[in-house]
Amino acid sequence: MSTVAAAGRSTGPAAMPWPGLMALFTAAFTAVMTELLPAGLLPPMGGALDVPEGRIGFLVTGYAAASFAAAIPVTAALRGLSRRPVLIGALLGFAVCNAVTAASSSYPLTFAARLLAGVMGGTLWAMLVGYAARMVPAERRGRAIAVVLAGITVALSLGIPAGTAVASALGWRAAFGLLAALGIVLAAWTRWKVPNFPGEPPAERTPLGRIAALPGILAVLSVTLLLLLGHQAMYTYVAPFTERTGFGRTGLVLLVFGLSTVAGIWLTGVLIDRFLRATLVGALLLLAAAMLVLGLAGDVPAVLPAAVAVWGVAFGGAPTLIQTALVNASGPADADVATSMQTTVYNAGIAGGSLLGGVLLEGAGPGVLPWAALPLVAASLAVVVAARRHAFP
Template identity: 75%
Template sequence: MSTTSLTEGTAVPTPAPLPWSALLALSTAAFTAVLTELLPAGLLPRMAPALGVSEARVGFLVTGYAGASFAAAIPLTALLRGLPRRTVLVGALSGFALSNAVVALSSSYALTFGARLVAGGMGGTLWAMLAGYAARMVPAERRGRAIAIVLAGITLALSLGVPAGTVLAGAVGWRAAFGVLAGLAVLLVGWVRWQVPAFPGEAPEARVPLVRVAALPGIPAVLSVTLFLLVGHQVMYTYVAPFAAHAGFGRTGLVLLVFGAATVVGIWITGVLVDGRLRAALLGALGLCAAVMLALGLAAEVPGILLISVGLWGLAFGGAPTLIQTALVDASGPERADVATSLQTTVYNAGIAAGSLTGGVVLEDMGAGALPWIALPLLVLALSVVTVARRDAFPARRESSATAQTAAGTARHSRRNA
């Protein structure tokens, strides 16, 4: 807080402005990471002939990235936690620039796959840092909004970046698209060095072992909600095309467009609510996701119901990751957020893999109509954990340290005047 104003003789704190340039730099880093991960999925027919492999093997470039991110998040975060934070961030972005440049120039599938593994490792490191970095740049009472701004880069990449990258590749070639991504990462390095504050790494004597961070009050509950939500979501989202066909609505592109547009609205609403009503917002989001799965299970064959349900699903899911990650940072504290977030990154990727695998098995054995009924109990489990874990993980009232200090000061002032 930087200024105060007087109202009827009482000093009223005025919040300091958010460090917009630094937060937008981190949001652009999230945008770059998601676009780097997913762009090959939209370019399979163009990349396969140039690399001399099948489209399925080009698809493995996405799988390799995700696998490397899953494997690297915890060990790399633990290895690098003592280094200055901005140095690690710049190193990860430089890795993205190098990897995308190699992909843009390479004609060897093996070299391209190796570059994608490097990018995945950088991604695991980056995702472990972003929320904690944002939290350290703002007062505690504005932490949720700062994290929402940073994670909005994910939503923009999914709803706008991937389609725009695919169009760009069609116009100027897929190599040029990856070249643009490499150039964006280079520019982002300069932006980060110019605007993002430098924070020190953890001193050796202050480092809490990873196992102890995982056991901090509230952390297991937040990780459980992350897992249940991602498995339930991915069961449906991975197979939205066959489900739409099952519902008699073959326009999968429109379904995904409705979902993507709704996620943008969802993260905006979350930015408004997260600092004051995190618990209520998360309960509402998870409850809405569960209600959507129930509606899709009962009335999927009605096209209007399908589109309305998908819109509500995107609205609810759009803000859920921000709410959960803010709860994680609250439980761990900003100083341990990198390690806690590395755990969540691993759980997040495990949830995506488990949901996709489960949905595939269900689709083959039971048909697309069974998918919502598999997703529903998982979302109910996530909702139940949030409902029960109201003390440490998802408290009804998130009192910031600044608020606590103000209250303490007011109490001392009252005692002196008594």
């Protein structure tokens, strides 16, 4: 009996394969931790590697750039291989890169390890959503994707603060060492509990251009780009925006946002399989309302955390809703390639939004940031409303 057949038989028509889905959840958690942990460790890493803190920040930039560049070509090159070995290879790649980072005293070596980790990240993100979709019946697809992508939210809201705390107590090298160990354990867990799926024979592979031209794909990618541009323009510069209000507790604001995203992704998991379009429209309306309130009254200390909480609930579920729509438009068989395109667009949105916010911050001050985010969020909502037939039925 093949592994796929066994997985399908044991899963049944309505069951959720929790051990396998939780392995994918942990893979998403590990990828986010690997990408963003240096941002919380700028002073100690800079001192140990004898470089300014800004160059430690480039470790995050290098990772994102490598992920952006690698997602589509690496995914296309690996389409013919069985899926589980590729997934395990990416997880072991994370383990090696984090181990090198933990041991390295050379900035060039550390930067090279981060570039390789970015390639692993681009490969992993292109696989996770499609993998989750193939592990469950179609009527459970949205919930399975929500479970896996919750790893992102947990990493942002709990993992990064915990990693920073470990680094404060035991040193930053210990934090990366623990991530390396987690990658090895996770690879074994994946081998044990995650089913294998065959690669695509050359004769059956849909060309990349044809996948991009499938009805609904362009609309979903457009919503992804517009949403990330607006969100990131505001989120990257929450600290200066918070300081202008006199609220003065950026850490608390970020904690409110992180906890609210957990609530948002939980709510999305409940609604997504029955009301994907309505839930996404509601989330984007809430997000637009939060930006409007921040623009009008964000300098009122009592209003700021409440508006940020609404923002977090709205944004927490939006990526899951959009990625589920993408898988529905492409079909699970072509989901890896479609998701690799979305990974590229996602990173472009992060980079573009951060750049836009930085330019506006320098030129007009933090008060203008919500007004820059609002039309981008509104544009993403307009695309969702217009693309009713194929992208968001």
